Amino acid sequence: MKVLLAIALCLATCMSVTWSRSLRSSVIDDSLEGLEDTIVPLGDEPANYRAKRSVIRKPTALSEIMGPLSRRHARDVTEFERSNEVYYRMRSLLSILKILIGREPIIEIYHYVNWDKTITIDNLFYTAPTSIYQVRRIILVARYLGMRVRATGAGHSRSPLYVDEGNIMMDVRDLERHDGPRMQINPENSVRNYKTLTAMTGVYEYDLNEFMVRNDVTMLSQPLNVNETLGGMVAAATHGSTWSAPTFSGYVRELRLMDSSGRLRRFTIERHPELMKAIICNLGMFGIMYDITIQVYPTLIAKVHNQFVPLDSIIYNHTALRDTVTGNFLTEISWFPFNSVTDAEAEDYRRDGTIPTAWNAKRDSIWLRSITIVSEAELGGRPLEPTHFLPTKGSLSGGNEKGLLRGREAVAIAKRIPTVSYHHLVNAFPVILPPRWGTETSAAFMLNIDNQFTRAAAALQFIIEEAENQIKANGSTPLNALLPRFFENSDCDLCPGNYDISQPDDSNRTLVIDFLAPPAQYGFYPTARKFVDHFRDQKVRPHWGKRHDNIPGIIDHIKLVYGDNLDHFQRMRRMAQVDPCDMFMNTYLIEIFGRSGNWWCA
Known part of the structure; x- marks a missing residue:
């Protein structure tokens, strides 16, 4: 443990540039030919968000820490021994994560239990960013270290859509919008002859419902509870029981997300119809969803x-x-x-x-x-x-x-x-x-x-x-x-x-x-x-x-x-260049969709 901590401290001091300067240079310049319109200029982190921290290039020494996590299923040990070994290695990696991410957001090792106590994950890194800049910081650090990141909200899923043990779970419920209110009604315009509602991905359904009532608009279907988040319902196509209305995914007209290169991206149904066929129910594989715009109807x-x-x-x-x-x-x-x-x-x-x-x-x-x-x-x-x-x-x-x-x-x-x-x-x-x-x-x-x-x-x-x-x-x-x-x-x-x-x-x-x-x-x-x-x-x-x-x-x-639909989904994901490293995947999803790029892309 002492050796690993020494490595962490050495790595953290090997470059003495501020975080804001490194952030500008670390956003990967992947080609987005034909999709330049999807990039939302984000700029540098405002001073009130910024934390000056030393950063590093990809160190090969980290493979010594991460190796046992990726090979854990092949280890001939008991579950208790395996879990202890994973936790021991994660303690070392946690020190590096904290140095690189800075004071905010806090990141800790966490034993995760979902909403109805049917999913447990022994050890993961848990963090709850409050700004898009913090999201970007986490993603870029994870990319440096070859780690995976997946979002969570209320934890309603009962299937293996959560991040793999030993990786980063990002709770998006506290995210605040940097360029607008948490929820807003958008009037009809020349492109859309109907009203829309834009809300942060972590907004709970009960807050969404109250907002719609106050603004005399409605959706046409809802699930059996109001304790789910908008992003979770869209990502997994949560359904209601309205005969002539779709799942939550079917209402989506526009969506902004952060990709694995730290770019804020915007996709719309009008400009990117083929991509949106994949994005509106993406199971978290397109990136960290930021805000979502849905069609709404006059109150009923x-x-x-x-x-x-x-x-x-x-x-x-x-x-x-x-x-x-x-x-x-x-x-x-x-x-x-x-x-x-x-x-x-x-x-x-x-x-x-x-x-x-x-x-x-x-x-x-x-x-x-x-x-x-x-x-x-x-x-x-x-x-x-x-x-x-x-x-x-x-x-x-x-x-x-x-x-x-x-x-x-x-x-x-x-x-x-x-x-x-x-x-x-x-x-x-x-x-x-x-x-x-x-x-x-x-x-x-x-x-x-x-x-x-x-x-x-x-x-x-x-x-x-x-x-x-x-x-x-x-x-x-x-x-x-x-x-x-x-x-x-x-x-x-x-x-x-x-x-x-x-x-x-x-x-x-x-x-x-x-x-x-x-x-x-x-x-x-x-x-x-x-x-x-x-x-x-x-x-x-x-x-x-x-x-x-x-x-x-x-x-x-x-x-x-699903047949050809899976192939189309993966083609759209590759074309959008949101995740060439499979940062937003987990083992279960890779079994279904396969790999789209290299595990280590830093």
Whole structure:
């Protein structure tokens, strides 16, 4: 350790130039022929941001520090020994990082746990810059040292999209815009005959919604919570359940990001349409997203209707399913297994775990939540209500109830919400809070919806029958909630719902099969695997942000389904010259997309 620290101090004093001078010379002069218009002049770091620090050229001595990190999977040691060795090496590298980055932003070794406690990373370098200049400083230091950097926000992803252990996680939630407010409305102009909204990538959805209400604009779809950041929702194509509205990626009209050469870049749908097909759902591979401009619409009034109807009347009747979904602005269907047991049956179950012989899934109810758009005249002076947070203590699994009776309690909880209510549209979407105790994760898979809804009905029936069979076989359920959702496709390379992935009689819409349970719950992962295996020939694909990497062969399947879209994405990434070093990749993404350049590009 003493030797490594001595190396760090020696390296730090080998050049005595200020950080601002070195920064100008260190921005890589990669050719951007044809894309010169994408560079946003940033200039030197303002004096109030600047920190004078010594800098270095790429030292070969750092390979001694980084080597064990990149070779860790081949080391014949226990997990505990490996983790300790990684931490020991990172302590040495941390000293160098702090010297090179300066006082701000702070960078520390961190044990990372995501939003719902389903992803843990033993050791990473964590930093939360507040300015674009700090972002640039981190990126240039990382490029010198051959390290990877990936952004994070609220940590909602349940899949391996996070930075690899031993590298830099950049939390973007505290980033402030250097040339404008954190959020702003842009009026119509000669290029866009609609309003847009520009917001920082780290803005939370609840702040975005409040801002839209104040400014009389709206989006047309939203996810099941308001605790996600705008950048996270765009990067992974977060969906809602609006029949004729896309994922968050489909609203993007302009995006600024910082590439691995420390350049602030601006891409727009009008000037760079082919590039934007890749950028609007980029999984963090194009760089550190800075601010995002989305299309917004004049404010709308939503009438929300909550009903509880027999499961077999919708799920086992594809015509009724089609008419219900296509007949509403938004339709959300939620099934909580075993919810139809009577009081007497519940007592028997509590006493000895008895599964009623008369019970089957078709006897259960589904929670049918629909939204229609109404006029001021139809509103008739009724008050507009705020968002209704589901009173489930941060879970869709029935509050404190245990075992299979969670489903019964979940329906009882949902029935406490008003049958009919009126809201600004952005406040009309149901909202859950993070789990307060334990974990509850989600697996989600996408399928094309045919015009007759036969494929959609078959997919829902498959999951329901898997759960029913397990309940009857051993009194346990592989899922606590099934949440099918529906949305419109986009012209987008990596969006799970896109025009290039099609099926016969395609409606250009996508069905989301989303089901929740604690990750250790018996049958949860096997059911996900069975579903993917059963629907492989229908081009089933995973939601990028949900659990799927445990399914055997899933990477080869992703390559097969996305096909030419993956090639186009990589071509656009190379053409944009945002990351020739693969700085913004991780091991999982490299398995899917391959390398685009050299690991060490400094």
